[in-house]
Amino acid sequence: MPLSIRDIASALKLPMTTIERWARQGHIPATVRKNVYFFDERIIEKWAKKHQLPFRPQDKKEMDELQSDSPSLVRAMKIGSFVYGLPGQSMNEILSNACQQVPMPSQEAQQELYHLLIEREQLTSTGIGKGVAIPHPRTPMEQIPSPLITTCFLNDPIDFKAIDDQRVFVLFILVCPKVDMHLQHLSRLAYCIRDNQFVEFLHTKPDESSFLTRVNDFEKQFEKTDPS
Amino acid sequence: MILKNNLRKQTLLNRICAFFSHFFQQDDRLLLIAIASFVGIFSGLAALLLNNALLGLEHFLHEYRIYWWAFILPACGAALSSLFLNKVLKEGAGHGVPEVIYAVSRYGGLLRMRSAFSRIISSCLTIGSGGSAGPEAPVVMSGASIGSNIAKYFGLNDRQRVTIVGCGSAGAIASIFNAPIAGIVFTIEVILGEWSAINIVPIAVAAVSGTEVSRLLKGNQIPFQHRQFSIDLPDILSCIGLALLCFLVSILLTRGLRQMHRMVHHVHLPLWIRAAIGGSLVGLLGMILPDIMGEGYQAIRQMIEGNYSAGLLFALILVLSKILATTLTLGWGGSGGIFAPCLVIGSMTGLMYHRLITLVCPQVSWVNEGCFSLLGMAGLISGILQAPLTGIFLIVEITGGYEVIVPLILTSVLSSTLCQFIEPASFYLKELVEQGQLLRPGTDKRVLSDLTLKEIIDVHHTCVHQDMMLRQFVEVIKKTRYHYYPVVDKKTRRFEGIIYPLEIRPHLFNIPLYDAVIVAQIMRTNIPTATLNEDLNDVLKRMDRHQLSEIPIVSNARFIGMVSKETLLNRYRQELIVQTSG
Incomplete structure (x- = not known):
């Protein structure tokens, strides 16, 4: 099973930008397919030992959980990571800053995501009301192995041309490799945001663990009401 | 099936x-x-x-x-x-x-x-x-x-x-x-x-x-065939003088080319007209001295064979004319390199030196002038490119003259070393060094240029507000474990300063102050900041100038994170190991 930049970055405890640069410069053994780098665990383990770098890959259970096919907001949010105090005054600036935080496999992919998000916003705003927006590309992005949601709490609420004209204070950037995954995650996210208490909870800018616990509760409720 | x-x-x-x-x-x-x-x-x-x-x-x-x-x-x-x-x-x-x-x-x-x-x-x-x-x-x-x-x-x-x-x-x-x-x-x-x-x-x-x-x-041809040379001790010792002469000529050619470039830069004419002016001046010079035109390998062959009949003065004129022709061609916008002109000027310098030493010491039986031409070529290549090994191996191979290896090494290394005193970077590298664009593998510059602030920034922090009471701030410290707290404006989120708990430790234990002091009174202001897109080398220089061990990174006047020398040292070491150990 080839590992992605994200897996290697987490195993080596280094930023993804460093791993991507090393792969591009040829300092770390990698194969490239469609501009995406893949790594072999055994080769990287040897390489890390030679270069005196600590290598602790995520355990199998955790990896399986992260790469499972069943939809899970918690898993996608863990992969996508959380950003607090995202700076920016306009929609373009916010999306540009946010895309730099989305753990895509390369900088080119981050750029591409930014353009796709802008393209989508030009069609109609993804601000779904109550100060929440779910920016997402129109077409799935096959470069990523599994769905991800990057949660960004903004420094200042901004005008996102939302349907209720409320200024947006939180973004859930949703990126999926397949259309069906996209719809499943979008409906789960919409289910959470329908709840006003959840939106109030979002206003408190909760830390990662309490946020994920709350989302997990919602997902359990969702699965009960919608067993599909 | x-x-x-x-x-x-x-x-x-x-x-x-x-x-x-x-x-x-x-x-x-x-x-x-x-x-x-x-x-x-x-x-x-x-x-x-x-x-x-x-x-x-x-x-x-x-x-x-x-x-x-x-x-x-x-x-x-x-x-x-x-x-x-x-x-x-x-x-x-x-x-x-x-x-x-x-x-x-x-x-x-x-x-x-x-x-x-x-x-x-x-x-x-x-x-x-x-x-x-x-x-x-x-x-x-x-x-x-x-x-x-x-x-x-x-x-x-x-x-x-x-x-x-x-x-x-x-x-x-x-x-x-x-x-x-x-x-x-x-x-x-x-x-x-x-x-x-x-x-x-x-x-x-x-x-x-x-x-x-x-x-x-x-076909397997040696470009510049020559006769056998019998080299004695005086010839080897005389190489010191030849290296000195090669050094002077190298500096003259390097400076000449640069001066000509600068001068032409001020001529406001279309590039092709500039090139034509330079070309016609070379053409005029070439009508008097045809040997300075083109790549000039025919002249080298004659000099190495010892059939070139120029005297001391004429050899000097040839050296100066070839330098002028090269600076006119390349400085005014012609296309080509300086390798061949270096070989020609070098062989002319060698010839000139031979004429000089036979004039000064006629009683010594010097080796044939072809040998000095050959050594002059190595001296010039080593001086201009500051690459002595290239000079030595190139001349040995293109002349097939392994018997001259000892004076060849002497001339090359001396000429190259002397040139380094006056011109620390070679002709090819001078501009790149001046612009800070020469990044050789495994060097400090390379590592610092590859590492970006994004890779070493620490984004884990908790912001506090200016108008927060000391009591509230103490509560924040109790719940968190950071050694610094960025202070931001409550409304605009603008970065205002930083509090280092270590610096204000006496206040933290002074309970009467809890409701009398606000964060704005104890924060450190006027701290130099950097932005994420800045070059790491520049940021490090700023930190050294202000004697800082860490520097806040801001974007749009908002605090993003902190870059510390401690993290940098860790990452620098990892980067150096990864870049140099193959």
Whole structure:
């Protein structure tokens, strides 16, 4: 099973930008397919030992959980990571800053995501009301192995041309490799945001663990009401 | 059944691909050697193409050189060359070698495909019409570009591409001079600046391929044959004087070229007219002294054979005229390199030195003047390029004169060392060093240029507000574990300052102050900040200037994170290990 930049970055405890640069410069053994780098665990383990770098890959259970096919907001949010105090005054600036935080496999992919998000916003705003927006590309992005949601709490609420004209204070950037995954995650996210208490909870800018616990509760409720 | 067979074949193919992919991931040496041999062949062919095109153009124009208007020929050649480069291909003039070194330093050896033929055509027009320049730098650029594009085709990474670019350069030099060792040494000493086993093997293979291509198509000829020299102790000692003379001439040529570039920069005329002016001046000079025109290898042959009948004064005039012709050709916008002019000026310098010492010490039986011409070439190449090994191996190979190795080494190293005192960077590297663009592998500059602030920023922090009471701040400290707290404006979120709990420790235990002091009173303000897109080297300089161990990173006046020297040292060490241990 080839590992992605994200897996290697987490195993080596280094930023993804460093791993991507090393792969591009040829300092770390990698194969490239469609501009995406893949790594072999055994080769990287040897390489890390030679270069005196600590290598602790995520355990199998955790990896399986992260790469499972069943939809899970918690898993996608863990992969996508959380950003607090995202700076920016306009929609373009916010999306540009946010895309730099989305753990895509390369900088080119981050750029591409930014353009796709802008393209989508030009069609109609993804601000779904109550100060929440779910920016997402129109077409799935096959470069990523599994769905991800990057949660960004903004420094200042901004005008996102939302349907209720409320200024947006939180973004859930949703990126999926397949259309069906996209719809499943979008409906789960919409289910959470329908709840006003959840939106109030979002206003408190909760830390990662309490946020994920709350989302997990919602997902359990969702699965009960919608067993599909 | 057919479907089943196809499926089986596909699985087998997939397995083979997976095996090779896995194999080359672990060790890419065989892959690089295979690609290097192809690159060596193609760059060797490019070098031969330019060589033959030059001979053809010189032969074609030879019969017109007797006319009074022949001085226009170099002007036309230089103007056409400039028009071709600037208008048709939209590339700058330049020698070629600095561009290749720049691409290797900054862009992992990425070069455009058009560079593979642009310099060949433009330098052929300049040199073939009589301009004083050399074809070596253009073929180096051409070979490097061929290598870069082949590497791109195979999807190689930066490190592998740089090696293959080196292979292109080695193949070109090896082919044009029929000198494989000079090709290897030049590439490693001048182009890559890195002696490592990973580079040397593919580069050697490319140099061999380039040489073999040249030998197959042109024959195994030594460019400058000479007689046997019997070298005695006085000849070896006299090399010290020759090295000194080579050093002076090298500095004169380097400074002359630079001065001419600066002067021409102030002439506000279209580039092709500038090139034509320079070309016609060379043409006029060439009507009096024909030996200073073109690449000038015929003159070298005569000098090395000892058949050149110039006296001391005439040799001096020749040296100065050749320097002037080269600065006029290259400074005014002609296309070509300085390798060949260096060889010609060097051999003339050697001849001049021989005339001088025979005049001063007629009683000593000096070795033949050809030997000094040969040593002069090595002295000039080593002085200008500050690459003594390239000078030594090139001259040994192109003259087949191993018996001169001892004075050759002496002249080369002395000339190169003396030049380094006056010009710390060689002619090729001077501009790159001045612009801070020369990043040799494994150096401090390279590591700092590769690392970005994004990679070392610590974004884990808790912001506090200016108007927060000390009591509230103490509560924040209780719940968190940071050693600094950025202070931001409550409304605008603007970064205002930083609180270091260690600095305010006495206040933290002074309970009466809890409701009397606000955060704004105890925070540190006027702290220099940096932005995420700044160069790490500049940020480090700022930290040193203000004696800071960490610096806040802001964007749009908002605090993003902190960069500390402690994290930097950790990452610097990892980066250095990864970059240098292969």
